[in-house]
Amino acid sequence: MSHNTFGHLFRVTTWGESHGPALGCVVDGCPPGIRFTPAEIQHFLDRRKPGQSRFVTQRREADAVKILSGVLPDEAGGEYLTTTGTPVSMMIENTDQRSKDYSEIARQYRPGHADYTYDVKYGLRDYRGGGRSSARETAARVAAGGLARKVVPGMRVRAALVQIGDKPIDRANWNWDSADQNPFFAPDPAIVPVWEDYLDDIRKRGSSVGAIVEVVAEGVPAGLGAPIYGKLDQDIASGLMSINAVKGVEIGEGFAAAALTGEENADAMHPGENGTPSFSSNHAGGILGGISTGMPIVARFAVKPTSSILTERPSVDRDGNAVSVRTKGRHDPCVGIRAVPIGEAMLACILADHYLRDRGQNGERVVDR
Amino acid sequence: MSHNTFGHLFRVTTWGESHGPALGCVVDGCPPGIRFTPAEIQHFLDRRKPGQSRFVTQRREADAVKILSGVLPDEAGGEYLTTTGTPVSMMIENTDQRSKDYSEIARQYRPGHADYTYDVKYGLRDYRGGGRSSARETAARVAAGGLARKVVPGMRVRAALVQIGDKPIDRANWNWDSADQNPFFAPDPAIVPVWEDYLDDIRKRGSSVGAIVEVVAEGVPAGLGAPIYGKLDQDIASGLMSINAVKGVEIGEGFAAAALTGEENADAMHPGENGTPSFSSNHAGGILGGISTGMPIVARFAVKPTSSILTERPSVDRDGNAVSVRTKGRHDPCVGIRAVPIGEAMLACILADHYLRDRGQNGERVVDR
Amino acid sequence: MSHNTFGHLFRVTTWGESHGPALGCVVDGCPPGIRFTPAEIQHFLDRRKPGQSRFVTQRREADAVKILSGVLPDEAGGEYLTTTGTPVSMMIENTDQRSKDYSEIARQYRPGHADYTYDVKYGLRDYRGGGRSSARETAARVAAGGLARKVVPGMRVRAALVQIGDKPIDRANWNWDSADQNPFFAPDPAIVPVWEDYLDDIRKRGSSVGAIVEVVAEGVPAGLGAPIYGKLDQDIASGLMSINAVKGVEIGEGFAAAALTGEENADAMHPGENGTPSFSSNHAGGILGGISTGMPIVARFAVKPTSSILTERPSVDRDGNAVSVRTKGRHDPCVGIRAVPIGEAMLACILADHYLRDRGQNGERVVDR
């Protein structure tokens, strides 16, 4: 098993389990001269943090990030750090690891979880809280994403939840400000009370439900990407699919493109400012032939319902015996909610990587040489 | 631009343009001792070949594969070749490159095509027939896939078209044999006349339409994959998204999982034969936590409508002037049809790669040492 | 800058500067089921640790390793840990960072150091104690090497110093036990008093001198390596050349092979036990055609003299002005001494990587599946 790293020039390696002392990431390839504060990174971690509302897991983690390398403090003092081009190591200590008896889960395979497949692959696994397959790993991604956002000048990456269960938002109501003002990252204020009632019911029944997240990056220059097997959409698909519980990824029109005609789907172009063409629509989601067009990058991903539910399900144990499994513990009724900041982080990292691949390891060379 | 290779141990590099002398691939990491005939590879190329029916491009290419390296002939004579573990270089010569005046297309950006983005990225492009962004590149993938199928013992990879435009198949009629008996790779015999009429109309109007392809791999052992950023589903998403015109990829329930509850989605397990658990359903599409479960791998991908259409569309030229573009030439009314064998090839290559990552570069060590 | 990782399946990523809070590594791809104690890792760190004798830098660091992830404690209690196949994160805190005024060194380029080149590349650098270019980074490699040694069953990796300045050992006296009983890792007891006198003189003059290290791995199975660009000797050359101050690497006869004839150089083979051929000599250093022969792997590398010396040298500052630089601080008169355990660690990591590439990510599958 050798793939806890992603990226080609902007490379993120994550480590850590749910119930070890800590987890973290090493961001290699971050250009020198990027100024940031730990508080800026922490902001994104706080958005992903558990225990923020009754709709997410009640585990309580400070998720406080420590920057261990790759930066110089400001000579003038103050909170600002400047990257030096060397690996930025960030660590988050685990603090709320409930001490409990894991002997049952250690031997049983929870349906829908990675218990069985990890055991098949490795012959043993860290069963404590899901171990490495726990979504806690994504805290490290969010920290890396905080840095990645600074790599592409002028880029803004945002995400929102566009569907919970069979209840999609009304896109006519889209309002990015709204997405920061409710516990669902919903961009449609009208859907909020609907989802509250729906998820309260799901939660009380000890059930769970899936969701769809939309991620949008604005300010991405045209020309990022690399045919044929380093296409920007391909790396986005890979990155979003790597998020726990994701089962589908689409760009622009996505699956809906199957039902369109060529006339409906192809975005017409017009002369734009400064000689740059403008597009009259964005069915392509900002990518043609694997390369960015300059329009916003738009991707969506589907998150399956949390597999941890209170209903008993038939399963087997390590010895192959039939068992009945009921997952206790603190879990998310809709893990898709917390996937919103994770999706942002992944998209930011992938765009940072392609930006450096196009522009060179030092990117814009933000420090004057 | 440095990404015409995919795979980590079973690595495929493709090269070649639509209108150069040839195209091909180098398959590196193919285990030694695999016996095959060029005819077996040719079989898959013939399935992808243009000109097979009125529903695909009328370009006429023999697409005859030449094996240039990496093999030993049978000592006994005969058609069989045996891989030696060194790179297998395969070449397909271009024969039907219509000589024509490309000066118009060289300066205009066809909407929905990669013309503009290639020019932004590289400052120049091979405009002849789409150059490197032409789907002719996929012939090389299909050749590589022919070898990949032999790497995983007992594996069978098949694909079918499950939707054209807004017309999906009836899954109750699914019949794999049918998929080989009509020009659409349709697994539902009842849909064939419907699609014929529909596509004839599209074709005559010089229009195009999208489609959805389903790819299934049976006989894949449990345990293939690699968390966290080398997940099997992640590599499948990347591989399928790399196919020309693909805008979405999903595994198992895919986007439909968003509307399911945890009870509906998680596949129950039961004691199976030889101590191996069996699953009562396959919502997961054969993958949990990024690792194969032993159930069939099921993926779908959405193909956008061909951007080459006869209707005039507004666009710009290289100098930023407004132009009106109408794409002449021999094109596919539904490029999704020919994506069927390509999807199979990509899935076969990805599974071969993960098989070797799990089992070692020599895989099953098919040659006795 | 994106290359703080080496290895293809057994991948080591290091991070950390000389004067940050900590440094460490993430070992990705370590097979599951490997049992070890932190004390075993610490043993190798202690060999590399500064302040062990008057011949190395007097900086005092505990270099105590913390294991942060990738392991399960023994169920029975006790010091033993078992790897789970997930990334093993190891951290070493910096404790003896002398607070001092670095303003001079921040602006001046020390001859022979990486000061100028880092500034050219990144536009800024962490000048505190050499920052990332400090040999303190190698502590992380030694920790990784401690794990790597356990990956290849039966392998033993040892190194020794075979030359300081112009004073080589007498190879007729070679005694591995001796190498652990003197501050130079000298395998020739007779050279020890000679080197003591020589280095005392060098040290007192504030000068420095180069050295040559020999690394030997026994118990390496035949068949490791990968032609043409993943040759075992090629990866060894890369790995050893990556150690600070190394200027040359050779395998087996190395540069001396230039003066040999084919008759002298080629190792004859004879029928051996169990059908395995035996070699009557090992001029090849255990590698033919990039693949291991089963004989001991033998490599040597040349370490240049420490560039930090008390003699004033002409140089320039960041503004291009002529300056005169004299390096104060605690330094090694012969940095080659501490390169001995580092060379061992690099060779162990590279062999672990190739072992897994040959045998599969789970290697010997040490845990029964």
Add this chain to the structure above:
Amino acid sequence: MSHNTFGHLFRVTTWGESHGPALGCVVDGCPPGIRFTPAEIQHFLDRRKPGQSRFVTQRREADAVKILSGVLPDEAGGEYLTTTGTPVSMMIENTDQRSKDYSEIARQYRPGHADYTYDVKYGLRDYRGGGRSSARETAARVAAGGLARKVVPGMRVRAALVQIGDKPIDRANWNWDSADQNPFFAPDPAIVPVWEDYLDDIRKRGSSVGAIVEVVAEGVPAGLGAPIYGKLDQDIASGLMSINAVKGVEIGEGFAAAALTGEENADAMHPGENGTPSFSSNHAGGILGGISTGMPIVARFAVKPTSSILTERPSVDRDGNAVSVRTKGRHDPCVGIRAVPIGEAMLACILADHYLRDRGQNGERVVDR
């Protein structure tokens, strides 16, 4: 086996055996807009070509290169081609494959050759003329190097033979022009008659001898390289060690640095033109801390004597029986001679790669965008 590719952004994949129909390479990541003629590539292939003098193998190969992809012809006609940024596929057909009985060599292991190790690794091998381990593979590298030379503006890469057997050149006589005027690539005219006599004797006895090659790149900008595991010297060491029969690599002073003091070894710096420092010497060989200094890159590599000799040597066959092997056929008495253009090609490719890693995939963006 999956490593017939080197480079990170400028990636070269080679394929082909000594006795197959052809061999070649795919150069991926070559920037767009580079103009060249096939004759320029052919020039370097001709330097490496067999049969040029009595001191190299008498195999007769035209080694004519065909460019199969990745280029556009000049609109004005003429021989010039322009790269498009897509993979450049180059092929060289094998023409002089002597048809002979290989049954003996197929079963016997030639001492010093890769016969045994290939069989151990793959269980079978292409024994015809050495198959993939034949130095014919290096023709593909030389073709790739011809392109690489054009990637770094103003760079000049040259190599020369500095030692045959125990007979080094007199460096005081160094004259680059001389290196092109004798069959040895000797930069010292005075050594030519000495080597002629010496090698004639070696050749007539059916023996062979080793050699040392020096490679120099001028015009390399400061700042290329990447700490800690992507050091420029590390990639040079890896690249040169990948050449057949190479057993040692050194940079600048190399192994001689072991005997120097810090005062002797560190290159002093002085204020230079345009604010760029100048170095008063180049013991470092143009690299400090893994990053180029702007001084010439200087590397040397040792080539072992050809293992194919006429003297009978004891060995074993595939069944483990003792045999006596005498290598007939057309071989080089000093394979180091033809390694000269190969060393140049490898250094050019590695520098092109690091140039693009520093400057972005499109490098200097030679085409105006």
